[in-house]
Amino acid sequence: MNLDKLARRTVLDIKPYVPGKPIQEVKRDLGLEEVYKMASNENPLGPSPRAVEAIKETLGDLNRYPESSCYYLKNKLAQFWNLNPENFIIGNGSDELIILTLRAFLNPGDEVIVAHPTFLIYALASRIEGAKLKIVPMKNFKYDLSGVLNAVTSDTKIIFIANPDNPCGTYVTDSELDDFLNHLSQDVIVFIDEAYYEYVDHTSDFPDSLKYIHTRPVIVTRTFSKIYGLAGLRIGYGMAHPEFIKYLDKVREPFNVNSVAQIAALNALEDGDFIHRVKELTLQGRAYLSKKFEQLGLEYINSVTNFILVRIGENVDKLCRYLLENGIIVRNMKGWGLEEYIRVTIGTDIENRKLVRLLANYFKKEVEP
Numbered sequence: 120m121n122l123d124k125l126a127r128r129t130v131l132d133i134k135p136y137v138p139g140k141p142i143q144e145v146k147r148d149l150g151l152e153e154v155y156k157m158a159s160n161e162n163p164l165g166p167s168p169r170a171v172e173a174i175k176e177t178l179g180d181l182n183r184y185p186e187s188s189c190y191y192l193k194n195k196l197a198q199f200w201n202l203n204p205e206n207f208i209i210g211n212g213s214d215e216l217i218i219l220t221l222r223a224f225l226n227p228g229d230e231v232i233v234a235h236p237t238f239l240i241y242a243l244a245s246r247i248e249g250a251k252l253k254i255v256p257m258k259n260f261k262y263d264l265s266g267v268l269n270a271v272t273s274d275t276k277i278i279f280i281a282n283p284d285n286p287c288g289t290y291v292t293d294s295e296l297d298d299f300l301n302h303l304s305q306d307v308i309v310f311i312d313e314a315y316y317e318y319v320d321h322t323s324d325f326p327d328s329l330k331y332i333h334t335r336p337v338i339v340t341r342t343f344s345k346i347y348g349l350a351g352l353r354i355g356y357g358m359a360h361p362e363f364i365k366y367l368d369k370v371r372e373p374f375n376v377n378s379v380a381q382i383a384a385l386n387a388l389e390d391g392d393f394i395h396r397v398k399e400l401t402l403q404g405r406a407y408l409s410k411k412f413e414q415l416g417l418e419y420i421n422s423v424t425n426f427i428l429v430r431i432g433e434n435v436d437k438l439c440r441y442l443l444e445n446g447i448i449v450r451n452m453k454g455w456g457l458e459e460y461i462r463v464t465i466g467t468d469i470e471n472r473k474l475v476r477l478l479a480n481y482f483k484k485e486v487e488p
């Protein structure tokens with residue numbers, strides 16, 4: 120059956136997003152018993168234990184629809200970030216907030232500006248919603264915000280900034296963001312995606328982006344998928360002016376966030392010890408892997424996140440295949456147009472060391488894991 124004539128025109132040329140391979144699939148396909156996934160920037164320590172405990176008590180209520188307003192979670196988040204519950208929208212993953220923002224604000228002919236390379240969903244969702252897409256290349260794997268300003272026209276509606284960026288792992292500083300917003304029209308929406316916020320060293324010059332939401336059409340998003348370890352439940356949140364939130368609420372499904380995810384997120388927020396442990400493990404693992412990449416003679420981009428972009432050179436497919444056959448999934452960055460790179464998620468100590476051992480073998484280098 121050919122449905123091209125029926126399909127929405129903006130969808131005809133869309134290539135579906137290809138996620139990292141799941142562990143079970145690799146085990147099945149390659150007959151492996153043990154597989155480490157270092158590909159999708161997930162939490163290698165598992166979910167927040169407090170969240171898991173809390174979920175158990177809610178399972179008897181699964182016959183009921185979830186609370187549409189996410190009342191308790193919004194109140195908890197409001198306390199946590201010193202905002203009002205009206206400043207929040209909860210999404211089925213922070214991914215959904217990208218889609219809702221486009222759906223609520225984009226008119227035919229409007230332009231969206233995204234960087235390259237960055238999180239692929241911005242461009243994908245913008246294309247589906249019929250945006251005219253403008254792509255501003257990164258400079259040395261960092262946002263070129265003056266390039267973004269130069270690309271703005273009277274048709275520009277939304278600018279996406281991942282801070283820190285995925286896959287680069289770099290960040291826009293407070294003075295860079297401030298300067299950028301000072302030069303940008305108040306009529307342009309800035310979507311600041313802080314999915315990796317919790318991994319950043321906040322004594323650094325990383326921006327306090329929440330200060331902008333009160334006076335500008337800025338939305339800041341965060342997620343429970345990363346440091347809180349709840350990727351499988353799909354829950355994230357956005358913070359913006361209540362008027363901005365009202366528009367997102369108009370276009371969201373009434374029950375977009377399931378009840379288990381709401382309870383889990385609320386409890387994960389309070390799981391301070393776990394969050395601390397994940398952060399420590401990530402920082403140690405990041406320092407370890409960075410040092411080992413250097414010893415292996417591999418270029419990498421300095422990261423403030425739970426992943427590192429690493430330059431392999433030619434034949435990335437061959438290396439990825441070798442790692443996969445030996446039980447490690449990393450992300451081949453071809454899909455991003457980065458032909459020579461892989462992205463490695465920081466794992467546990469055992470996972471990181473196994474990766475280094477395999478890389479040393481592959482490149483025939485004498486490097487102690």
Ligand SMILES: Cc1ncc(COP(=O)(O)O)c(C=O)c1O
Pocket residue numbers: 159160211212213214215238281284285312314341342343344350353354355
């Ligand atoms: C920059 C960025 N934003 C958003 C997301 C999606 O997060 P969520 O699981 O909350 O949809 C990711 C996931 O990898 C990401 O890297």
